[in-house]
């Protein structure tokens with residue numbers, strides 16, 4: 001991402017770096033894609049390998065909801081029950097082998113640390129604020145932040161707010177920033193809708209000097225594994241590198257507009273090998289004298305399109321509410337609801353906020369989606385249907 005350093009580091013990598021008691025610190029290379037991708041070098045007070053107990057944890061399975069029919073879905077997630085901690089609150093609604101999309105309203109604290117060993121995570125904080133404590137330091141987050149957490153990060157999330165709501169994106173492939181936004185050397189270019197100043201990085205405090213019994217729950221190979229340590233797992237005294245958790249607030253996305261309707265890629269915020277994430281934010285509408293600001297009908301021949309509605313009156317949809325999720329699968333066209341194209345003409349701006357995930361392979365519905373589903377949604381394009 002962007003080079004960052006925090007805490008105490010030796011002058012060169014891989015040289016002696018001693019603690020005040022004369023023992024060596026334990027250096028750890030935290031690297032993606034073997035030794036070829038982004039990485040960070042961390043200096044632990046204790047060897048990160050010094051585990052005292054390893055136990056098998058529960059299996060993590062997603063029960064599918066097999067509807068047996070190809071159709072559009074509108075899932076109302078606003079009313080889901082609160083409960084669980086920031087990890088266990090996750091209720092998967094749509095998934096495939098590349099990505100899992102979940103919703104959750106965490107209300108309980110984490111008395112352990114978590115490490116997702118097989119997915120990069122992107123959390124959209126719809127409601128709530130707090131801190132993410134990880135080996136990389138303290139990362140404050142607030143409402144409407146995306147929090148990027150690289151796989152393998154040991155972390156604990158603590159909300160300071162009571163009402164919390166999160167849209168979770170877990171990715172098998174690495175999540176990154178679109179290549180076209182960055183120069184050959186990685187700097188954000190002038191065409192990018194956001195830049196380095198919008199990326200918020202971990203801060204001090206970093207090192208937690210505590211001994212006792214500490215649990216780290218590691219997700220890997222479809223189940224949890226419980227690892228126990230006799231020291232606090234966040235014992236890094238210093239680190240530097242390019243791979244670490246960071247936040248980006250959707251309000252800092254600077255929209256790109258045009259005389260006629262701009263296609264969804266102008267809203268792209270994140271890239272992964274098998275999906276993209278776009279941010280829809282308040283913006284001026286198209287300004288050609290004959291422009292139609294509402295989108296044209298489109299057939300997603302190659303992708304499923306998921307929209308998570310954050311705030312505002314979404315210009316092309318009737319009946320959606322906060323935390324609604326629409327899923328428009330590949331193979332069938334979708335477009336504005338009746339009247340919405342005409343209604344959009346002459347409008348100057350939109351105040352909508354939404355997060356879109358377009359997947360390149362078909363998504364499956366998870367069981368939790370069944371209770372949120374509006375079965376009338378496929379018929380909501382009929383003019384006679386007052387779809388609510």
Ligand SMILES: [Fe+2]
Nearest residue numbers: 298305328334
């Ligand atoms: Fe669409």
